[in-house]
Structures are given as structure tokens and as C-alpha cells.
Amino acid sequence: MSTTPETALPAEETAGHGDINVGVTGASGSGEATASATRITPGNALRPEDIALAVSRGSAKPSEDAAEFALRLGDDALILAQRLGHWISRAPELEEDVALGNIALDELGHARSFLSYAGGLDGRSEDDLAYFRSEHEFRSAALFEQPNGDFAVTIARQFVVSYYQFELYRRLMSSTDSTLAGIAAKAVKEVDYHRDHSAQWVLRLALGTDESRQRMIHAFKVVWPFVDELFHDDELTGRLSEAGAAPQPSSLREDFDRLTGEVLAEAELEVPNVQPTPGGGRRGLHSEHLGYILAEMQVLAREHPGASW
Amino acid sequence: MIPNDTPTSQARPGTPVAVAPTEPQAGNVWPIWEVFVRSSRGLSHVHAGSLHAPDAAMALRNARDLYTRRNEGVSIWVVPADAIASSDPDSKGSFFESPQGKDYRHATYYTKSEGVKHL
Numbered sequence: 001m002s003t004t005p006e007t008a009l010p011a012e013e014t015a016g017h018g019d020i021n022v023g024v025t026g027a028s029g030s031g032e033a034t035a036s037a038t039r040i041t042p043g044n045a046l047r048p049e050d051i052a053l054a055v056s057r058g059s060a061k062p063s064e065d066a067a068e069f070a071l072r073l074g075d076d077a078l079i080l081a082q083r084l085g086h087w088i089s090r091a092p093e094l095e096e097d098v099a100l101g102n103i104a105l106d107e108l109g110h111a112r113s114f115l116s117y118a119g120g121l122d123g124r125s126e127d128d129l130a131y132f133r134s135e136h137e138f139r140s141a142a143l144f145e146q147p148n149g150d151f152a153v154t155i156a157r158q159f160v161v162s163y164y165q166f167e168l169y170r171r172l173m174s175s176t177d178s179t180l181a182g183i184a185a186k187a188v189k190e191v192d193y194h195r196d197h198s199a200q201w202v203l204r205l206a207l208g209t210d211e212s213r214q215r216m217i218h219a220f221k222v223v224w225p226f227v228d229e230l231f232h233d234d235e236l237t238g239r240l241s242e243a244g245a246a247p248q249p250s251s252l253r254e255d256f257d258r259l260t261g262e263v264l265a266e267a268e269l270e271v272p273n274v275q276p277t278p279g280g281g282r283r284g285l286h287s288e289h290l291g292y293i294l295a296e297m298q299v300l301a302r303e304h305p306g307a308s309w
Numbered sequence: 310m311i312p313n314d315t316p317t318s319q320a321r322p323g324t325p326v327a328v329a330p331t332e333p334q335a336g337n338v339w340p341i342w343e344v345f346v347r348s349s350r351g352l353s354h355v356h357a358g359s360l361h362a363p364d365a366a367m368a369l370r371n372a373r374d375l376y377t378r379r380n381e382g383v384s385i386w387v388v389p390a391d392a393i394a395s396s397d398p399d400s401k402g403s404f405f406e407s408p409q410g411k412d413y414r415h416a417t418y419y420t421k422s423e424g425v426k427h428l
Contacts, residue, residue, distance in 0.1 A: 093339060093361050095362065098371075099370070099371065197370060200367060200370065
């Protein structure tokens, strides 16, 4: 991760978080002697709480452009996390419940980091941004709010998202904005696994039974119209790109097409020939689905502001 | 992760299996895999539990998602549950009680000879 002196996170906030071993007695020092298959250690990684702390201390402050960009990425991840969470207890097997739930939680973590940073512009918290903005203030692309559909549609959406996010975060790691670079460096490893998970399922569904193959083909037809919007450049991405803070979305397309194409070819699937939707999510123009997602996601926080448990 | 009955499956490891969009039918249940996790370098893999998966590749991924989500491991093995042969719990007497009372199989049974170092 590259850093610039102006916005670098203080070392104390990016270093370790101490030992929070849970339920293990005598696990001190290296812990080797008491290590077991179920040992719990938190590991060290940049957490959303670290971002929020750095923002509150004023050691990480986004430019107006960086904040808007973080809002886009945070909203993408937040809306997808909300969608994926719906699969808990509904996936084909319990194991897949957990797999999709893990992906949802990864995405939620990215959302919290990006939104915590975005809020640093005007002092709003991640919760303020997640729960107290209305539909037209969200900046997520339309793909993320698309309904789960059947399992194949969810996998098709996840496949597109994870290959897109991987290319984006991979480049964002060398951003001149050190906070964006730090979030991306943490996220890229998780998204890499999401790529693997969805690719495995694309292969199995497409090469499985006639039924699963038809469903996979149908799923990509449903999802593909929303692909183009992810790669639209606009004035904001132009300015960020010039400043070295973020890549132009269009610059990700070639790698995205190549890598998704490899999996689709192995799955003996064609890239769907469909008319792209016009998009508009980055300007707050959303499909009919976002309002319902927000209603469900925000109702508790709005009914009981400040509630905690 | 283990249901009460022992599922048998048409799915064989390594063969792609379609996911039923509705409740899995009897006879179309994913086979069980036993999961072994190594928590750090130098230690051996320890049995962590079991799970369902359509094939070995997915079994590894499910194991990663189920058994290493709190940073527990650096390596995973998965083994088809039906590939494991186990000792018969009913033959405990003949199988495991025979070594009892055979103190001479332990080093502490013997007295140290004079002048022998490094014992």
C-alpha cells in the first residue's frame, strides 16, 4: 500500500490490535503450545473501526472527490451485502448459507470502511450514511440492487461483481489516497475469494444438469444488461484518475472481459448479447428495487434512532 | 453439519453436481466430508468437524468458510467420510485394553544405568 505523508494513517492505528483470544485459557505468547483446530485469533488487518478512529482524529480526511468516490464503492458493497444476507437459511445447503453469508459480511466490512471514510468529509458516521440517506442520495450501480432471483442469478451477479471489484481494488491499492489504498488492500484478498467461489458455481451449474445449465444461461441474460454501467467514466472518475487517486472505470474493462471470458468459455457459455441499461446509479437514479431494500434495511434505525443492543 | 440419517449420494467426488433450487430430494444430498485443519506451521492437522459438499474442490471451500472464519488455520485437508475406516467401539476391550499393565513398554519402568548421560 502506498502512502502519502498528508493522509497516511498513524502507525499506532494500522498496527496490531492486541490479543483478544476468546475462550482459550493459557494461550499467551506465541500460543503454539495450546494451539488447536478451533483457536480463535483476530489477526491484524485494517478494520472499519480504525478508519473511523483516524477520521475522528482528523488524521484521515477525504477530499470532496475521494469522499464521493468512497460513497459509490461503499454503497455498492452495502446494497450487495443487504441482498446477500437474504440467503441466510435459504441457500441450497447450510454450507452455502454460510458461504454467501461470509461474502455478505466481507462486503459489509468494505462498506463500513468506505462509508466511514466518506463521512469524514462532513462528520457523518457510517450509520448516518447507511440509515439516514434517502434513495436518490445513494450512489450504488444498478447491478448491486438487482433481486437475488434463483441461486443461479445470485451467482451470476456475484460473478460479475467480484471480477469487477477485484480489478478495481487491485488498482486502488496504488492510489495516492492512502486510506482508499489501505481499504482496497484489505478488500482485494477477500474479493479474490469471492471470484473463486462464484466461478466454481458458474462451472458447476453450467456443466451440471440440463436444468442447472438453463438456469445459469438465463441468469447471465438477466444480469448482463447491468454490466456496462460499472465501467462508465464520468467527471469525478476523470479528476480522480488524473490525481492518481482512482482508476478510470473503463480501464478495468479489458481485464474484466478477459478473465470472465475465460471462465465463461470453460463453462461453455456465451457472453450474453443483450442491450445495456443506461445506468444512472452514480447520479442517484436507481431501479425500482432500491427503495424496497432501503425500507427494510433502514426501518429499525429510523423507528428507533440511536437504539443499540 | 451432519444430519441424523446417513445420506447416500449419487454424487461422486470430482463430478459437478447441480444444486436443486428447492429442497434437496432424498438421494440427491451432498456427501459428507471430514475436515482437518492445521492451525499453524509445525503442528499436525486436527479433526475439526464435517460438512456437506458436492465434490472435493467445493469441500475445501466450504471447509474454509465453516472452519477457518476466525483465523484458525493455515492448511485444510478434506476427506470423504466414507473413505475413513474406524475402529469398532464395541471391541474396545480386545483392541485397546491389552497394553494396560505392560509397564515395561514405558521408559519409566527401567532404572537408569549409572554413568549414562542425556537421559
